[in-house]
Amino acid sequence: MPYSSPSTRVARYVRTLWPPTLLVAVTLSSLAQSATTAPEISLADLSLEELSDIQVTSVSRDGEKLSDAAASIFVISAEDIRRSGARSLPEVLRLAPNLQVAQRDAQTYVISARGFNSTTANKLQVLIDGRIIYTPLFSGVFWDEPAVLLEDIERIEVISGPASTSWGSNAVNGVINIITLPSAQSQGGLVSLGGGNSAQDAAYRYGGTLDSGGQYRAYAKASHDNETLLESGPGADDNWSSSQAGFRLDLDAKGDLRVQGDAYRGRLDNADADDASISGFNLLTSWKPQLAGGEQLTLSAYLDHRERDFPDSYSETLDILDLEMQHTLQPTARQQLIWGMGYRTAWDEVGNPSNLVFLPADKRLSWSNLFIQDKIELNDALRLTLAGRLEHNSYTGWEAMPSARIAWLLSDDRLLWAAVSRAVRTPSRLDRELYAPADGSLLAGGPEFNSEILNAFEIGYRARQAGNLNYNLTLFYHDYDDIRSLNPTPGGAFEIGNGIKGSIHGLEVWGVAQLTDNWRINAGGLLMDRDLEFKSSNFMDGGSGNDPNYQWRIGSHIDLANDTEFDLNLRRVGELSDSGAPGYTAVDIRLGWRLGESTDVSLSGFNLFDSRHPEYGSSASRSEVGRNVLLKLVHRY
Amino acid sequence: MRAVRILLALLILHGSVAAANDTSRPPLADQVKAAFIFKFCSYIEWPPEIFSTPQSPIVIATFERDASMAHLLTETVRGRRVGERPVQVRTLSEHEVTEGIHVLYLGDDTRLVRSRIESVKGQPILIVTDLPRGLEFGSGINFRREDDRIRFDISLTAAQSNRLKISSRLLTVARQIEGAEP
Numbered sequence: 070m071p072y073s074s075p076s077t078r079v080a081r082y083v084r085t086l087w088p089p090t091l092l093v094a095v096t097l098s099s100l101a102q103s104a105t106t107a108p109e110i111s112l113a114d115l116s117l118e119e120l121s122d123i124q125v126t127s128v129s130r131d132g133e134k135l136s137d138a139a140a141s142i143f144v145i146s147a148e149d150i151r152r153s154g155a156r157s158l159p160e161v162l163r164l165a166p167n168l169q170v171a172q173r174d175a176q177t178y179v180i181s182a183r184g185f186n187s188t189t190a191n192k193l194q195v196l197i198d199g200r201i202i203y204t205p206l207f208s209g210v211f212w213d214e215p216a217v218l219l220e221d222i223e224r225i226e227v228i229s230g231p232a233s234t235s236w237g238s239n240a241v242n243g244v245i246n247i248i249t250l251p252s253a254q255s256q257g258g259l260v261s262l263g264g265g266n267s268a269q270d271a272a273y274r275y276g277g278t279l280d281s282g283g284q285y286r287a288y289a290k291a292s293h294d295n296e297t298l299l300e301s302g303p304g305a306d307d308n309w310s311s312s313q314a315g316f317r318l319d320l321d322a323k324g325d326l327r328v329q330g331d332a333y334r335g336r337l338d339n340a341d342a343d344d345a346s347i348s349g350f351n352l353l354t355s356w357k358p359q360l361a362g363g364e365q366l367t368l369s370a371y372l373d374h375r376e377r378d379f380p381d382s383y384s385e386t387l388d389i390l391d392l393e394m395q396h397t398l399q400p401t402a403r404q405q406l407i408w409g410m411g412y413r414t415a416w417d418e419v420g421n422p423s424n425l426v427f428l429p430a431d432k433r434l435s436w437s438n439l440f441i442q443d444k445i446e447l448n449d450a451l452r453l454t455l456a457g458r459l460e461h462n463s464y465t466g467w468e469a470m471p472s473a474r475i476a477w478l479l480s481d482d483r484l485l486w487a488a489v490s491r492a493v494r495t496p497s498r499l500d501r502e503l504y505a506p507a508d509g510s511l512l513a514g515g516p517e518f519n520s521e522i523l524n525a526f527e528i529g530y531r532a533r534q535a536g537n538l539n540y541n542l543t544l545f546y547h548d549y550d551d552i553r554s555l556n557p558t559p560g561g562a563f564e565i566g567n568g569i570k571g572s573i574h575g576l577e578v579w580g581v582a583q584l585t586d587n588w589r590i591n592a593g594g595l596l597m598d599r600d601l602e603f604k605s606s607n608f609m610d611g612g613s614g615n616d617p618n619y620q621w622r623i624g625s626h627i628d629l630a631n632d633t634e635f636d637l638n639l640r641r642v643g644e645l646s647d648s649g650a651p652g653y654t655a656v657d658i659r660l661g662w663r664l665g666e667s668t669d670v671s672l673s674g675f676n677l678f679d680s681r682h683p684e685y686g687s688s689a690s691r692s693e694v695g696r697n698v699l700l701k702l703v704h705r706y
Numbered sequence: 707m708r709a710v711r712i713l714l715a716l717l718i719l720h721g722s723v724a725a726a727n728d729t730s731r732p733p734l735a736d737q738v739k740a741a742f743i744f745k746f747c748s749y750i751e752w753p754p755e756i757f758s759t760p761q762s763p764i765v766i767a768t769f770e771r772d773a774s775m776a777h778l779l780t781e782t783v784r785g786r787r788v789g790e791r792p793v794q795v796r797t798l799s800e801h802e803v804t805e806g807i808h809v810l811y812l813g814d815d816t817r818l819v820r821s822r823i824e825s826v827k828g829q830p831i832l833i834v835t836d837l838p839r840g841l842e843f844g845s846g847i848n849f850r851r852e853d854d855r856i857r858f859d860i861s862l863t864a865a866q867s868n869r870l871k872i873s874s875r876l877l878t879v880a881r882q883i884e885g886a887e888p
Contacts, residue, residue, distance in 0.1 A: 112741035113782050117879040120745070121857055123738050148854070254852075359842065402817065481774070 137452060139474035139486035140232065141529055141543035141577055143167050143593075145225040147250075152626055152636045154659040154673030156263055156270055156292070156699060159212050161219065162245065163640070166579045166593025166622060167229035167543075171642070171650070171685035174692040175294040176309040176337055178212040179614075179685050182229040182243030183547060184573045184599055186685075187614035192494055192521075194232070194240035197247045198329060199393075200353050200371050201237070205415050205434050206385060206427075208239050208497040213335055213347060214375065215247075216313045218272055218288045220259055220703065223250045229577060230545055231492035231525045233470040234440060234456040237411075241492040241523050242547070252276055252284035252319040258706045261290075265673075265699035268294045283320035289313070296338075297692035300683050305692045308338035324358035342380055349375035365397040383427075384420035389413065403446040410439045417498060424506040427498055428514075434498075437461045452476040464496040465520050482533040487526075494521040500553060500565055512555070515565035524548045540580030547573045553611035554603060568608040571601035573616075587628035594621030599646055615649025615685070617642050632663035634671075642684070650691065653682040669703045738856045739849055740778040743811060743834055746847060747788045749876035752808055752830050753869050760790050767796045767807040769818060775811060807831060812845070819843050830869045841884050846870065850881060857881040 112120065136142065143165045155161045159178035163170045169186045171179050181190040191208035194201065197217060203210045226246040233240040249255075256276040263270040269292070276286030291312040296304045315331030332350035339345060353371035360366060373389040395409035414435040419427040442456035458470040472490030479485055496518050505512040529543040554568030579593030596619050603609075622640035629635055636659040644652040656678045661671040674697070676682070681693035747764050766783070768776040776797045783793040796807060804810060804826050812819045814836040823833055823844040833846045840848030841861040846868065848859045863885030865872050877883055 111782075112737055113744050113786060115741065117742075117745060117876065120738055120742055121855060121879055123734070123855060399817065402821075 136531065137476050137478065137484060139452070139454060139476040139488050139529070141167060141229045141527065141541070141545070143227045143229075143541075143579060145227065147222060147224065150219055150222060150225075152634065152659065152661070153624075153638065154636070154657065154671060154675070154699065154701070155219070156268060156701075158215055158217055158219070158247070161222075161225065162227070163622075164624075165225075165227040166595055166620075167243070167577045168227055168245070169595075169616060169620065169642075171645075172692075172694050173685045174305050175297045175307040176213045176335075180210070180212060181614065181616075182227070183545065183575070184597060184616045185242065185614045186616055187612055188686075189499065189612055190614060191497065192239065192241035192523075193243050193245065194236045195245045195247070196236070198249055198327075198353065199355060199369055200351060200373065201389075201391065201413075203239060204375070204385075204387060205417060205497055206387070206419070207499040208494060211347070211377070213309070213311070214333065214349065216290065216292070216311055216333055217247060217249065218274060218290055218313075218315075220261060220272070221249045221255050221274065221286070221288065223248045223254070229543070230488070230527050231470075231472070231490045231523055233492040234442065234458045234472045234490070237436075237438060237458070238460050238462070238468060238470065238493050238495045238520075241494045241521070249317065252286045252317050255286045256284065260704045261701070263699055263701040265697055266295075267297075267695065267697040268292065268699065270701075279320075281320070283318060283326075285316065285318045287314070287316040298681065298695070300688055300691055300693050306339050307692065309335065310338070311335035322356070324356060326357075327353075327355045329353050337379075339380075345377075345379040345382075347375070347377045349373070364399075365395075367393075367395045369393050378420075380422065382423050383425065384422070386418045388416045390415075405444040406442070407444075408439075408441040410437070412437050419498075421507070426504050426507045427502045428504050428507065429502065432498060432502065434463045436463075436495075450478045452478075460495070462495045464501060464518075468493045468495060468520055484531045486529045486531075488529075490525050490527075492523045492525065494523075496520060503565065509562060509564075510560075511562055513558070513562060513564045515556075515567075518553070518565050519551055519567050521552050521567065522550045537583040538580065539582075541578070543577040545575060545577070549573070549601070552601065552613060555609040555611050556605070557607050557609075563609065565611060566608070568604045569601050569611070569613060570604060571599075573597060573599050573601075589626045590624065591626075592621070592623045595619065610647075615645035615647055617645055617652065619643040634659070634661035634663075636661070645685070650683050650685050653679065653684065655679065655682075655694075667705045669701075671701045673699045673701070675699070735851070735856055736775060736778055737782075739836070740775060740782045742849070742856065742858065743779060743809060744782050744786065744793065746832065746834070746876065747793060747809065749873040750809075750832055750865075751871035751873070756808075756830055757791075761792075763792045763794045764788055764809070765794045765796055765807045766809040766811065767798050767804065768811045768813070769798050769800065771815060771818070772811060772813045773797065775813065779811075804829070804831065809834060812836075816843075819845065826868070828868065832868070832870055833864065846872075852881065859884065861885055 145161060145164050149164055150161050153161060153164055159170055159180060162168050162180060167182055169181050173179060173188060177188060179186050179188050179190055181193050185192050189207045189209050195203055195210050197215055202215050229243045231241055232244045236244045259274040261272040272290035274286055274288035278284050294309040296308045299305045313331055313333035317329035320326040330352040334348040337345040351371060351373040355367060355369035357367050370392050375387045378384040391413040393411035395407060397407045400406050416433050418431045421427060421430055438458060438460040440458035442454060444452060444454045447453055454474040456472050460468050470492055474488040476484060476486040500515060500518040502514045504514060526546045527543060531541045533539045550570045551567035552569035554566050555563040556566040556568050558564050575595060575597035577595050581591040583589050597616060598618060599616055601613060620642040625637045627635045638657040641654045642652055655676045657675045658677060659671055659673040661669060663669055676694055676696050681695040683691045683693050685691060743766060766779055776795055779795045783795060786793055809832045811834045812822055819835050819837060820843055835845040836849045841859055844864050846861055846864045850857050850859060858880055859882040860872060860877060860880045861884040
């Protein structure tokens with residue numbers, strides 16, 4: 070190959086810098102060249118049916134065009150989910166190279182983007198079909214609550230970097246946007262059964278068409294996760310059982326009308342104490358009327374009720390009402406304007422059975438927002454997006470979140486983008502109202518605790534080559550101020566304050582290559598440096614979390630003959646900061662068989678070459694993730 | 707900074723790889739779409755008066771922004787006929803009027819789709835789009851990707867208002883059909 074010598078030279082250079090992922094990206098690009106000499110068939114000679122049956126899987130993920138979004142977006146497709154063998158939402162999120170995902174025990178995951186990962190990680194916004202699922206208790210997600218039926222997910226968009234102009238405060242370091250299939254695309258019955266040494270799952274879904282013309286689906290699922298083992302040896306008393314049911318209705322009512330809801334419950338089997346439990350339900354409706362002239366309007370509303378009861382620790386009852394509208398219009402031929410507003414209110418009641426208390430126990434919080442975004446085509450190649458959001462919260466009043474993004478289409482297949490944005494993480498109940506014990510003699514919430522602030526600078530490059538290699542690079546520099554700290558008081562206690570500043574910067578890389586018609590490889594990695602400092606030498610850390618300074622993953626997906634699939638995933642996570650957890654490497658393998666038109670069977674092995682490893686937490690309390698095997702059957706009719 | 711060095715290394719590398727890349731083939735999905743567009747011509751009945759002779763060509767047009775599709779279409783129709791009619795491909799500039807064409811591929815640019823569909827309304831032209839909600843804009847046939855396959859939806863309403871007849875053979879292959887049968 071004519072270019073092999075420079076490429077080898079650079080490959081060697083890259084290898085000395087930082088080996089695996091990038092090396093793979095490099096090798097892929099050369100392999101992709103040689104592996105695709107297709108036989109000359111003329112498609113125009115095929116019948117309509119034959120044309121309809123050609124599998125056109127391509128590397129390009131969101132449609133055929135290279136995305137012109139000026140942001141670091143990774144999309145997990147339904148096919149990615151299926152071929153990962155993953156059985157829960159947090160496990161699926163491991164597929165995103167721009168997320169840090171770690172399991173602490175059978176029920177607890179810690180997930181963040183671009184750092185600050187902890188069990189109370191608070192800089193990631195997560196939505197399911199537009200419903201915000203984090204709790205105002207600590208501005209983070211209890212990952213044991215959102216149990217989506219994985220077969221009904223259309224795609225998951227993972228944006229790393231601030232996106233609070235569109236998605237609200239708390240979209241500081243990233244957004245996870247989980248989008249489920251419209252009912253029309255989930256018709257018929259589906260039975261999914263899975264079982265293995267560490268977990269068992271069963272799910273059923275049925276979708277149909279109403280006489281009036283709309284479509285619906287309803288589902289129910291149940292899961293059990295066996296007790297894990299603590300690193301120190303004994304069982305962790307964390308047998309976890311959960312069940313969930315829900316529905317979705319898509320109607321045509323002078324536009325698209327969607328109504329959907331879920332109800333769930335979960336129980337943690339505490340061998341020594343009373344069982345802990347969670348439960349909740351939600352109901353969402355959204356209407357997009359048909360408008361003329363390119364206008365779009367979306368009105369949505371939802372109710373969300375959640376309960377958590379952890380005896381001797383805490384309990385919480387939370388009710389949320391959320392109303393939103395968004396209007397898109399095209400004021401000139403080269404501009405797209407989106408504006409909207411929203412109101413959200415939460416009634417939060419905490420029971421305080423332990424020495425760790427929230428005061429006042431009951432609190433009503435509300436948020437109002439107004440945002441506007443203008444996407445301007447400066448010329449055929451340059452797109453400038455200016456956006457701003459004003460949000461009012463119960464603690465700090467008005468907050469401003471502006472951003473400017475520019476995308477430069479170098480060619481149809483290459484895009485360079487840059488963004489400057491400001492995001493804030495507004496206070497949660499935990500920052501202002503946590504006391505230990507109730508008189509605050511050890512720890513007291515900060516009455517003056519202010520929003521944490523991020524000013525972010527990003528540059529990204531996205532390209533597609535030869536229709537069979539796609540890759541994406543993002544360089545980010547996050548400048549933080551007023552990050553949560555514990556500040557000593559004259560009385561010898563600590564008060565929650567804003568005493569940490571500093572930066573996190575790094576590089577996100579991912580790519581996917583279609584090596585042959587039936588072999589696809591994807592790889593991704595993250596390099597990250599944390600550089601945080603206390604504003605005063607006697608301050609202490611307020612939960613800034615533990616982050617690896619690198620992680621990478623490689624996935625290989627081969628379609629063998631006879632409807633057999635072979636998938637291999639290899640991932641490496643570096644040691645976590647501040648003795649969080651040692652680094653580890655995990656290898657997952659999946660074999661899938663298609664039995665006829667409607668039945669799929671798969672056998673997956675997770676963490677195959679490592680009997681057990683910890684992923685997060687202090688060595689005294691963390692569980693280890695073991696070697697797991699799962700047999701799964703999915704039948705559609 | 708380590709990250710910057712790696713980014714630079716990769717950008718350099720990209721140059722060297724891209725240089726070796728000119729002979730690549732277009733995405734399969736686009737090839738399938740081009741083949742479909744050609745095949746559609748056999749199942750559409752235009753008002754007979756718009757053709758001067760039985761040998762007058764069928765003209766498929768795209769806009770400059772879809773130059774790669776125009777190229778693929780040209781390759782696809784080369785030397786082929788629909789009945790007695792040869793098939794031609796024409797590329798339009800942005801403000802060119804749509805005269806003497808029979809099929810117009812508008813791709814996935816919402817703005818272009820919206821403005822052009824309006825401007826050809828009532829003319830006997832089959833509009834083909836590639837948008838999630840293409841039919842709502844007034845398109846006649848809209849491509850959809852389903853299960854990694856290229857499928858299409860048909861709007862009988864749009865076809866009728868543009869005085870086109872669509873054969874039932876094509877309707878049987880469509881994913882969804884919008885509008886009542888005549």
